[in-house]
Amino acid sequence: NAGVTQTPKFQVLKTGQSMTLQCAQDMNHNSMYWYRQDPGMGLRLIYYSASEGTTDKGEVPNGYNVSRLNKREFSLRLESAAPSQTSVYFCASSETRTNEKLFFGSGTQLSVL
Amino acid sequence: DQQVKQNSPSLSVQEGRISILNCDYTNSMFDYFLWYKKYPAEGPTFLISISSIKDKNEDGRFTVFLNKSAKHLSLHIVPSQPGDSAVYFCAASPLGDDKIIFGKGTRLHILP
Numbered sequence: 001n002a003g004v005t006q007t008p009k010f011q012v013l014k015t016g017q018s019m020t021l022q023c024a025q026d027m028n029h030n031s032m033y034w035y036r037q038d039p040g041m042g043l044r045l046i047y048y049s050a051s052e053g054t055t056d057k058g059e060v061p062n063g064y065n066v067s068r069l070n071k072r073e074f075s076l077r078l079e080s081a082a083p084s085q086t087s088v089y090f091c092a093s094s095e096t097r098t099n100e101k102l103f104f105g106s107g108t109q110l111s112v113l
Numbered sequence: 114d115q116q117v118k119q120n121s122p123s124l125s126v127q128e129g130r131i132s133i134l135n136c137d138y139t140n141s142m143f144d145y146f147l148w149y150k151k152y153p154a155e156g157p158t159f160l161i162s163i164s165s166i167k168d169k170n171e172d173g174r175f176t177v178f179l180n181k182s183a184k185h186l187s188l189h190i191v192p193s194q195p196g197d198s199a200v201y202f203c204a205a206s207p208l209g210d211d212k213i214i215f216g217k218g219t220r221l222h223i224l225p
Contacts, residue, residue, distance in 0.1 A: 042217035104156030
């Protein structure tokens with residue numbers, strides 16, 4: 001019963017390096033989300049995908065790109081990592097577009113040096 | 114511009130007593146509200162929700178109250194148990210929008 005799976009769990013990057021965070025859900029959910037959590041800032045929405053083939057910006061999209069590869073997978077890419085992107089990243093999914101509870105992955109701890 | 118505000122970073126409550134966590138919002142278009150609970154090193158998990166057409170929703174020990182005129186909601190936990198020690202996030206979703214916006218969270222400590 002996997003739910004939402006994120007990889008990797010931990011990552012250390014140097015400034016300027018690129019990487020992709022992977023997320024997959026096995027609940028046949030339509031909507032998927034990427035959040036970041038920073039101390040004192042709560043959870044902030046980076047990007048979301050209401051359905052396969054669509055993506056939209058959230059509250060803090062700058063410095064990130066996303067791809068909704070298929071219904072199951074939603075990846076987050078950092079093209080040129082910056083120290084300000086040091087954070088814990090959470091992927092989430094929900095069954096429908098609106099007013100549905102989110103199911104979260106266990107998070108990716110990213111440090112950019 | 115913070116649309117969902119949890120003004121208490123932390124709260125300590127004696128085991129067995131009532132815990133009350135508060136949340137304020139500024140966007141009048143929010144029509145659905147949720148509470149999530151988060152333990153360290155884990156993702157948040159859904160706790161309880163309420164639609165704007167209601168003013169109360171109850172699920173076991175957890176009750177959420179919504180005061181639309183004051184743009185305020187609260188989560189009541191009765192009785193509080195040690196396993197309730199966690200960070201609680203209030204979240205809201207605007208009508209017709211796919212976004213779910215979170216507050217900064219309140220860390221709840223249940224004291225023995």
